[in-house]
Structures are given as structure tokens and as C-alpha cells.
Amino acid sequence: MLNILKNILYKNTKISFTDSGKGTAIVFLHGFLENKKMWKDYVSFFSNEYRIITIDLLGHGESDCLGYVHAMEDNANAVHEVLEYLNIEKAIVVGHSMGGYVGLAFAELYPENIQKLVLLNSTSREDTAEKKLNRTRAIKTVKQNYVNFVSLAIGNLFSENNRTRLTDEIEKVKDQALKTPLQGIVASLEGMKIRKDREFLLRENLFPVLLILGKKDPVLNYEESISQIEDTTAELVSFEDGHMSQIENKEELKVVLLDFFK
Numbered sequence: 001m002l003n004i005l006k007n008i009l010y011k012n013t014k015i016s017f018t019d020s021g022k023g024t025a026i027v028f029l030h031g032f033l034e035n036k037k038m039w040k041d042y043v044s045f046f047s048n049e050y051r052i053i054t055i056d057l058l059g060h061g062e063s064d065c066l067g068y069v070h071a072m073e074d075n076a077n078a079v080h081e082v083l084e085y086l087n088i089e090k091a092i093v094v095g096h097s098m099g100g101y102v103g104l105a106f107a108e109l110y111p112e113n114i115q116k117l118v119l120l121n122s123t124s125r126e127d128t129a130e131k132k133l134n135r136t137r138a139i140k141t142v143k144q145n146y147v148n149f150v151s152l153a154i155g156n157l158f159s160e161n162n163r164t165r166l167t168d169e170i171e172k173v174k175d176q177a178l179k180t181p182l183q184g185i186v187a188s189l190e191g192m193k194i195r196k197d198r199e200f201l202l203r204e205n206l207f208p209v210l211l212i213l214g215k216k217d218p219v220l221n222y223e224e225s226i227s228q229i230e231d232t233t234a235e236l237v238s239f240e241d242g243h244m245s246q247i248e249n250k251e252e253l254k255v256v257l258l259d260f261f262k
Contacts, residue, residue, distance in 0.1 A: 008085050010078040016062035017055040017082050021047030025091040028054045029099030032188055033153060033177040035061025045254050055082055057102060059184020070187040072195045076105035092261060094118040096246060104198040116208045121243045123220055124228055126197035135193040139186050150177045159216035159242035169247050202232045209234040210260045212245055219243045
């Protein structure tokens with residue numbers, strides 16, 4: 001069971017998180033348009049053996065907006081504030097998509113506090129010029145039609161065959177996504193657009209890294225994503241589905257994570 005919801009202030013901004021279980025600390029960071037509730041099944045599964053912390057990133061879930069740009073570094077600093085508050089010196093970080101960008105920023109800023117890193121449907125590379133342009137377009141689109149943008153954005157994260165198979169799950173994700181304030185969406189898009197390339201962190205081999213990818217990910221090109229861990233000690237696990245491995249491949253993912261945590 002989840003512990004009572006907790007909040008701290010980072011730069012006068014409320015950061016919401018949960019803290020459950022005992023043992024090695026594992027921090028779960030959600031992606032864009034998601035929130036800490038997405039990890040509910042994982043908290044139940046892992047908190048018997050580990051201390052599980054789930055955090056709402058800036059402008060998502062029950063955490064407030066900090067400004068007009070939520071840089072990955074700001075999110076990483078907020079994560080660090082939570083860990084300091086909880087007196088946690090080292091943690092394993094699991095980041096889904098944007099959460100992976102935050103996990104990498106955290107690893108660069110606080111290398112002494114990271115034990116292992118899981119990049120779940122995420123990348124260490126910065127946005128290409130095309131992706132930056134797409135984020136600028138997305139900002140314009142969401143300001144014009146918020147509901148339509150969110151609905152399309154969520155549906156497009158799943159592999160095509162799962163868009164009919166997982167209809168109920170997709171609707172639940174959309175419901176949560178529609179609770180994300182417009183400012184939180186825009187500030188995160190701006191933050192992802194300007195994030196720096198952190199592929200060097202994978203090449204330095206300072207801590208164990210697990211890269212988990214979907215072969216039919218509509219967001220991340222599978223072959224390009226694999227190339228970032230060539231000649232590194234990072235492990236790779238590939239699933240046959242899309243960008244939402246925590247839903248599309250839930251049971252397999254639990255087993256993979258359990259093995260990596262040990």
C-alpha cells in the first residue's frame with residue numbers, strides 16, 4: 001500500500017511524492033503528460049522488498065508549475081530535494097520517457113546519489129532539429145485545442161495493434177493526462193526542447209544503466225536508440241511493442257526490473 005501522500009517545497013513550488021516500503025531506494029519518474037499514479041502496480045509489486053518513491057514532476061499530477069520553462073535540471077533538482085528530505089543518499093532511478101531525461105540530468109548533477117539508472121522508452125540524446133520544430137508546433141497546437149492535443153498525443157504512444165487491444169488502459173492514461181495543466185504541458189515541451197545531450201554519461205560507465213526499448217515505438221526510432229549504447233556497459237532489453245512498456249509489457253517489465261535491481 002502507498003504511504004500517505006507527501007509534499008515538499010522546491011523554490012516555493014509544491015512537489016508531491018509517495019514513499020513506501022523499506023530497503024534500497026528506487027525512484028520512479030513518469031513521462032510527459034503522466035503522473036506518479038501510473039506506477040501504482042509497480043509500487044505494490046516492489047515495495048515488499050524495496051523502498052519505492054514516486055514523484056510528480058513539475059507541472060504534472062499534484063506538483064505545481066515552477067515557471068514557463070521546466071528544464072530537466074529543475075526537475076532533477078526537485079528530485080534531489082525529495083531525496084534529501086527523506087535522508088536517502090543513494091537511489092536507483094527509473095525514468096519513463098521524459099522521466100529518463102530527468103534521470104540523466106540528476107545523474108550528471110548528483111553522481112554521488114545515483115546507484116543505477118533505467119531509461120525506459122527514453123534516450124540520452126538531445127532533440128534533433130526536426131523534433132525541436134515538432135515541439136514548437138505542439139506548443140501552438142495545445143494552446144489552440146488542449147483536449148484534442150492530449151487525446152491524440154496519448155493514443156500515438158502505443159503500438160498500432162495495442163491501440164485496440166488496450167482501449168480501456170489508454171482511456172485511463174488519457175483521463176490522467178487531461179488533468180495536466182496547460183502551463184505544465186507547455187513548460188515541459190519547452191524544457192524538453194532545450195535539454196542537452198547526455199550520451200557521454202552512458203560512455204563514462206560510472207554506474208549501471210539499463211535501456212529498455214519498444215521495437216514498434218512510434219516516438220523513438222528503435223535502431224537509432226540502440227546505437228547510443230554501442231561500446232558501453234549499458235544493458236539493453238527490447239520489447240515488441242510501443243512507447244508505453246509499463247502498460248504494453250507490464251508483467252515482463254516487472255521481471256526485467258526486478259533482475260536489474262538485485
